[in-house]
Amino acid sequence: MQKSKLQFKIKSFYFLVFVLSLSFLLFSFNFTEAAELKLIAPMQKFGVNQQFQVDLLLDTEGEEINAAEVKIFFPGELLEMKEIRDGNSIINFWIEKPRAVEAGIIGFSGIIPGGYQETKGFVFSVVFRAKTSGNGAIEIRDAKVLLNDGKGTPVNVKIPPFQFSISQEVPSVPPMVEIIKDTDPPEDFKPEIASDPNVFDGKWFLVFATQDKGTGIAYYAIRETRREINIKRETDAKWVEAESPYVLKDQKLKSWIYVKAIDKAGNERIAVLPPRYPLSWYENYLIWVIIILIALIVISGFLIYRFYGGKNSR
Amino acid sequence: MQNSNPKFKNFIFIGIIFIFAFFSFYLVFENARASGTANFQIEIFYAKETHQIDTTQTFTETLSNPNGSSFDINLPADVLTSGEEIELTMYSTPEESVTTNKPLPSGKLASDIFYNISFTKVSDGSTISSFNKAVTLTFYYTDSDINGINESTLTAYHWNNSAWTALNDSTVDTSLNKVTATTQQFGDFGIFGDVSPSCGDGSCNGSETCSSCPTDCGNCSGNGGGGGGGGITTPVTSVTFSGRAYPKSTISLLKDAQIAATTIADANANFSLNISGLSGGNYIFSVYSEDNKGNRSSLLTFPISITSGATTNVSGIFIAPTIAVDKSEVKRGDNIAIFGQSAPQADIVVSVNSEDEFFGKTISDKDGIYLYNFDSSFVDYGIHYTKSKASIGNQAVSGFSNVISFKVGTKNIAAGLPSACGKADLNCDQKINLVDFSIAAYWYKRSLSVSFKSLEVERLSGDGKVDLVDFSIMAYYWTG
Numbered sequence: 194m195q196k197s198k199l200q201f202k203i204k205s206f207y208f209l210v211f212v213l214s215l216s217f218l219l220f221s222f223n224f225t226e227a228a229e230l231k232l233i234a235p236m237q238k239f240g241v242n243q244q245f246q247v248d249l250l251l252d253t254e255g256e257e258i259n260a261a262e263v264k265i266f267f268p269g270e271l272l273e274m275k276e277i278r279d280g281n282s283i284i285n286f287w288i289e290k291p292r293a294v295e296a297g298i299i300g301f302s303g304i305i306p307g308g309y310q311e312t313k314g315f316v317f318s319v320v321f322r323a324k325t326s327g328n329g330a331i332e333i334r335d336a337k338v339l340l341n342d343g344k345g346t347p348v349n350v351k352i353p354p355f356q357f358s359i360s361q362e363v364p365s366v367p368p369m370v371e372i373i374k375d376t377d378p379p380e381d382f383k384p385e386i387a388s389d390p391n392v393f394d395g396k397w398f399l400v401f402a403t404q405d406k407g408t409g410i411a412y413y414a415i416r417e418t419r420r421e422i423n424i425k426r427e428t429d430a431k432w433v434e435a436e437s438p439y440v441l442k443d444q445k446l447k448s449w450i451y452v453k454a455i456d457k458a459g460n461e462r463i464a465v466l467p468p469r470y471p472l473s474w475y476e477n478y479l480i481w482v483i484i485i486l487i488a489l490i491v492i493s494g495f496l497i498y499r500f501y502g503g504k505n506s507r
Numbered sequence: 508m509q510n511s512n513p514k515f516k517n518f519i520f521i522g523i524i525f526i527f528a529f530f531s532f533y534l535v536f537e538n539a540r541a542s543g544t545a546n547f548q549i550e551i552f553y554a555k556e557t558h559q560i561d562t563t564q565t566f567t568e569t570l571s572n573p574n575g576s577s578f579d580i581n582l583p584a585d586v587l588t589s590g591e592e593i594e595l596t597m598y599s600t601p602e603e604s605v606t607t608n609k610p611l612p613s614g615k616l617a618s619d620i621f622y623n624i625s626f627t628k629v630s631d632g633s634t635i636s637s638f639n640k641a642v643t644l645t646f647y648y649t650d651s652d653i654n655g656i657n658e659s660t661l662t663a664y665h666w667n668n669s670a671w672t673a674l675n676d677s678t679v680d681t682s683l684n685k686v687t688a689t690t691q692q693f694g695d696f697g698i699f700g701d702v703s704p705s706c707g708d709g710s711c712n713g714s715e716t717c718s719s720c721p722t723d724c725g726n727c728s729g730n731g732g733g734g735g736g737g738g739i740t741t742p743v744t745s746v747t748f749s750g751r752a753y754p755k756s757t758i759s760l761l762k763d764a765q766i767a768a769t770t771i772a773d774a775n776a777n778f779s780l781n782i783s784g785l786s787g788g789n790y791i792f793s794v795y796s797e798d799n800k801g802n803r804s805s806l807l808t809f810p811i812s813i814t815s816g817a818t819t820n821v822s823g824i825f826i827a828p829t830i831a832v833d834k835s836e837v838k839r840g841d842n843i844a845i846f847g848q849s850a851p852q853a854d855i856v857v858s859v860n861s862e863d864e865f866f867g868k869t870i871s872d873k874d875g876i877y878l879y880n881f882d883s884s885f886v887d888y889g890i891h892y893t894k895s896k897a898s899i900g901n902q903a904v905s906g907f908s909n910v911i912s913f914k915v916g917t918k919n920i921a922a923g924l925p926s927a928c929g930k931a932d933l934n935c936d937q938k939i940n941l942v943d944f945s946i947a948a949y950w951y952k953r954s955l956s957v958s959f960k961s962l963e964v965e966r967l968s969g970d971g972k973v974d975l976v977d978f979s980i981m982a983y984y985w986t987g
Contacts, residue, residue: 257808259979259982259983260975260976260978260979260982261975262975280788281788281789282789283789283791283810285763285764285791286764286941286944288948288951288975288978302975302978304944304978304979304981304982305764305791305982306761306764306793306806306981306982306985306987307761307764307791307793307806307807307808307982307985308806308808308982308983309791309808309810310808310810311810314810315789337975339975339976339979340979341979341982341983342983343910343930343980343983343984344976344979344980345968345975345976345977345978345979345980377786377787380762380763380785380786381784382765383765385940385941385942387934387942387945389933389934389942389946390958391933391946391949391950391956391958391959391962392945392946392949392950393949398945400941400942400944400945401941402765402941404763405786406786406787406788406789406790407786407788437941437945438945438948438949
């Protein structure tokens with residue numbers, strides 16, 4: 194009897210070791226290859242015509258992540274996408290900016306150089322309007338999240354859906370779309386001129402990127418000019434809306450280049466690149482205007498002198 | 508043939524359990540060891556002061572914040588019976604940098620600015636936990652600091668290491684916008700109050716004004732007319748990074764992946780970098796250093812939430828060593844030299860990862876140079892990987908260096924000079940930055956030209972297309 198009790202105790206001990214080992218193993222796997230993409234909103238019940246904001250957050254769960262590509266699916270019959278807000282995002286460079294790629298699908302891809310390892314990384318927000326009553330879910334599919342390991346190793350991604358219901362009654366809740374007071378211009382930035390035989394037939398192109406910590410970048414505009422300008426006096430008509438990379442019009446690189454980043458609140462930041470090969474003095478038409486003017490004055494003076502001087506001498 | 512001996516079965520069962528347990532624990536601890544990260548401190552403050560105090564005399568000092576609020580501390584004479592000289596450090600910091608880990612009492616709202624005071628003995632640097640006499644604290648607040656708080660309920664609170672406790676004799680003077688209290692303990696302090704019954708309800712009523720309740724009454728920046736004079740000092744939002752790199756090495760600081768500042772470390776490898784003109788928001792800063800041979804360290808990344816008007820200090824950074832080998836292939840049994848640069852007199856651990864992981868130790872010289880000769884007879888033929896990390900005492904520990912490979916074979920082949928065009932360097936300018944990103948982005952989801960296909964094979968993933976994996980490789984090797 195005692196022997197069987199002892200055997201039971203020994204077996205229990207081994208079972209305990211087995212369970213503990215299994216837990217440790219699961220714990221280990223959980224921390225080696227996983228990340229979570231979460232869709233977060235203040236509530237899950239909305240009224241018809243009410244607008245609400247859903248944030249996409251990245252929890253790297255201890256891993257160092259440097260690239261992500263995601264598609265978000267939403268029921269177009271229930272929701273209308275009003276706006277995408279990517280200001281203050283952890284994504285430094287968008288390969289594809291978040292946008293509606295198809296009806297009911299929002300897609301994006303981007304990178305975080307050097308990697309990112311946090312639990313609440315803000316990627317972007319989507320503002321929806323509830324169109325009609327019903328139940329639905331916003332889901333992430335085709336998510337790729339890659340490790341910062343120099344090989345682009347994919348990690349398993351947990352993607353719980355965001356369930357919601359829309360009713361005719363509008364719940365009395367605080368505003369569910371964050372009001373962003375943005376008075377700061379986009380971040381300072383330095384555009385760079387480059388050329389490469391593999392792109393744009395080897396033509397010179399301009400690369401630029403910055404971030405806006407408030408409302409996000411709305412667009413960029415470029416002005417190429419052979420003379421230095423007072424940017425405050427320049428009218429918007431002379432700026433050309435552009436995206437990076439931008440093939441330069443002046444392939445001789447003799448122009449001043451002005452790049453303006455404008456955020457969604459209208460704040461501006463302008464970066465200036467002086468010409469790589471400044472104009473020689475004889476290429477500057479202002480010099481020629483001055484020379485011609487001086488020449489005209491001298492010739493006129495000489496003629497006047499001859500005309501009046503000659504009369505007097507007679 | 509089948510062995511039905513129960514002892515044998517038990518033996519097999521126990522054996523399997525222990526092998527399984529060993530494997531599990533090995534995996535967990537291996538993972539923990541591999542993921543060990545460098546330690547550094549992040550401090551966010553609006554204003555900071557340090558003073559040496561003669562405790563036999565009275566002492567009064569004011570800490571002024573950029574937004575006009577301030578904090579007074581008043582020490583009576585003989586605050587310590589021993590009469591020792593002490594050092595006071597006090598700083599103000601944004602609410603969110605404190606309350607993230609120290610949640611507010613239920614139903615209370617806090618003023619936007621918190622304070623921390625600490626005292627140490629000048630003689631031995633030990634911390635003083637309490638005084639023999641109470642010190643007086645006065646918190647001067649602005650109307651915008653207490654937005655949404657019922658002003659008459661403002662009370663000074665102290666964090667007692669587990670919860671916020673109200674200071675018993677706390678009083679508020681709403682006409683002078685100040686809260687006064689006394690304490691004999693130190694640490695974090697804040698002023699809390701009840702939620703204002705009307706601010707935030709959507710109507711500008713009662714005593715609400717545009718300054719006390721902009722949520723309901725709107726901002727004060729509208730047409731007010733009149734007034735004038737008196738300049739407005741815009742508070743500086745800045746961040747400072749300091750720590751150790753390599754003696755006389757160049758350190759680059761990236762802000763959101765673009766170079767924002769560079770500096771040169773001193774002869775002891777210490778460096779400090781400051782950038783200002785930032786907005787409030789989330790930033791990803793990275794630092795790396797370049798050693799005396801032009802090898803770069805791995806990128807050390809800091810995601811930081813910057814508070815507008817505050818200074819953020821990131822100290823205790825220890826940049827990982829650089830690493831190189833003298834042979835690309837070593838004849839099995841010969842030594843291979845693993846070397847690089849770190850801080851002077853640092854303990855360097857070199858790891859060679861094969862089926863088993865081998866660790867070797869060495870110490871860097873006064874210039875931070877280290878060298879470790881690894882006996883290749885310990886590992887099998889084939890490709891092996893090595894990396895290193897540095898530590899100074901028990902306090903400063905770097906992360907791991909980049910990982911480099913070498914082959915154990917049948918002959919010795921000297922390692923060549925680093926290729927002019929490294930991994931992900933598509934335009935071969937020895938920088939991996941927005942230009943390379945743009946070149947890759949041009950070919951994203953396009954069929955590649957013949958010339959670019961060979962470049963993709965050589966410097967990216969080599970799968971004949973440009974996709975997210977290629978951008979991930981680029982992000983890993985990024986230099987800004």
